[in-house]
Amino acid sequence: MQDSTQSSKTAKSSIAIMLSTIASRLLGIVKARVLSSVFGASGVADVINFTFNIPNNFRKLFAEGAVNSALIPAFSSLLGLGKKRSSLHLFSLLCTYQAILLIPLVLLSYFFGGQFISLISDFDSAQVALGAKLLPFFMIYLAAISMGAIFNGVLQSHHNFLHAYLSPLLFSLSVIFGVQYLTPYLGAMSMAWATLVGGLLQGSYSYLMLRRYGYRLKPAFKQGDTPLKPVIGAWSLVVLGMGMQVVTQLVTYHFASTLSEGSVTAFANATIFYQTPYGVFFNAISAVSLPLLSRAFALGQSKEMQRHTRSSIIQLTSLLLPSGIILFFLSQESVSVVLQTGNYTLADAQLTALALRPFLLFMVTTSWYAMLIRLGYSANRYALMTKITFIQNGIDILLMWIFIKLGWGIISLPLANGISYVVLLGFLSYTLRDLYNPLKDKLLKRGLLRVLVANIPILVCCLFYASFHMTWYQSGSNLRNFLILCLIALGSLVVWLLSYTVFKVELLNPFRSKKHDSNL
Structure with missing residues (x-):
């Protein structure tokens, strides 16, 4: 009976993930349609896609890899053993060290974004200048969703898959409406502001859902009784x-x-x-x-x-x-x-x-x-x-x-x-x-x-x-x-x-x- 109940729960979790992912992918296609309609396949569109790909790739370092490989198993083990206090402390530690890693990246993108894009692309000077303006906004987005990845990982450890997979929808909606209605006033920078707002909304939503389990954002540096070293x-x-x-x-x-x-x-x-x-x-x-x-x-x-x-x-x-x-x-x-x-x-x-x-x-x-x-x-x-x-x-x-x-x-x-x-x-x-x-x-x-x-x-x-x-x-x-x-x-x-x-x-x-x- 227990195996049957567990199978039912995992099946429901899969369906919840699938439906949320379908909604996310469909909004992703709508987002691509809006961007294509507004910017076409021009040089400006190439710069936007190229520059946004930079934080999108760094997301694999600060979000997806950490969640899939270490965070979910670690938090699941602590919660299964009834060590809620250790789970709360590990959450604070991971958020603190994540911020220490991400804040310098945002600052570097602001001061040296042009040089970096010039180094890794074959764009002309005007395209490089546009990319340099966009990159700091995109890197703040990276910081927001990377913190959100920790929030979502802990949510999944509490078997809350629905909210973890719903949060990315807020980002897509922000980009869709931002680019559609702000481009006449801001040009290509509409994508920058829409991305920034979308990332903050995505991270904030996950954090609000997580607060219901007692987690709070506060600095922490000492390992204590947490499995910080194995996780790292x-x-x-x-x-x-x-x-x-x-x-x-x-x-x-x-x-x-x-x-x-x-x-x-x-x-x-x-x-x-x-x-x-x-x-x-x-x-x-x-x-x-x-x-x-x-x-x-x-x-x-x-x-x-x-x-x-x-x-x-x-x-x-x-x-x-x-x-x-x-x-x-x-x-x-x-x-x-x-x-x-x-x-x-x-x-x-x-x-x-x-x-x-x-x-x-x-x-x-x-x-x-x-x-x-x-x-x-x-x-x-x-x-x-x-x-x-x-x-x-x-x-x-x-x-x-x-x-x-x-x-x-x-x-x-x-x-x-x-x-x-x-x-x-x-x-x-x-x-x-x-x-x-x-x-x-x-x-x-x-x-x-x-x-x-x-x-x-x-x-x-x-x-x-x-x-x-x-x-x-x-x-x-x-x-x-x-x-x-x-x-x-x-x-x-x-x-x-x-x-x-x-x-x-x-x-x-x-x-x-x-x-x-x-x-x-």
Whole structure:
């Protein structure tokens, strides 16, 4: 009965995360549409996207990595042991040290932002000057959401997933309305002010929700009876890996800035479209699987670890494979209907769709790689996962350089990314074979085969649609085209659900029972 109750709670948590992430991704697309409509794919848009990418990458160091690797397990353990006082003190310590790290970054961006952007970009002097004005605002946003990440991590430790995943919606809403209504008065700086306000709203909302559990922002420096050192140790190792990812992102955007005008914006928009299905489904499954994997490892339950890993991989495939197929064949239509308005032309939409398709080809294997990385974290193999992350990013950068030298243009960037993940996926599977060996897992092979077969009807329908070479979407974003796209998407969804029903592939069930696993 207890296992059934726990499964019900984790399923509800996954659904809450999924719905919140869907709302966040949809608002992200609306935000991209507003930015594209107002700024087009101009040089100004390139500067905005390029400069905003700087704090967005640093977020991996001060937010995502810390929460996923160390904060949630540490706070969950303290709360489980009834050490609420230690939990409150650890919260104060982490917020204090986070502020000590972030305040100098904000000051450096104000005094040396121009030199930094000039160093890492290929922009002209006017573009560099604009980037230097934007960067301090964006870095304050970084400080706000990094503190918010600590707040959200503690909220999740209290099993409050809903508010943790709702808070980012405030940022998107701020940018949407700020850029739409302030640009006539502030120009490109409307993005700066909207980002600043959005970041503060996001962090404040999370903190207000957290205060209900007794947490308060106050300075603290002495470790006391908290596990501060292990948390910092785990965080530091992940930061190294995330730091390498930041470097790779900066290099990627540098390569994009050397291509034709609009390439930075096209690549940024392609990432938004790709992250919509990937972020929704991967977050929903991985966010609740990591604690389960960590608990199974701590208790020495190797079969449970294998079951959770297998179930996560099969579910990721069952959700991401059809999503990737459908979006691949509707990539041009989707981008045009959503973004092609105002100063964003058909040619800009075509360039974005071109950058999007390689991402989609590797979406499933990328999720497998990310899931196995979390398996490594659950077994406290932080150093090994950091080394693998360094190798993957090194291969990514090398392949980008080679492909661009070959003249492959903007597809060089997502193609190099996808191939690097595939290469390291094989290495990662071999390295973690003592925890879980996918090559020897017959249940995994049966489950994946069933998903692959179930996707054949979806692929056939998409190929049939593509054979007509339709051009209805070329008129861009309007109500007629939106309704047509919705109708086609609805038809694809019907085929998806019917096919999965016939082949008995389950959806939205990332925590299958042992009985179900045995029947695969």
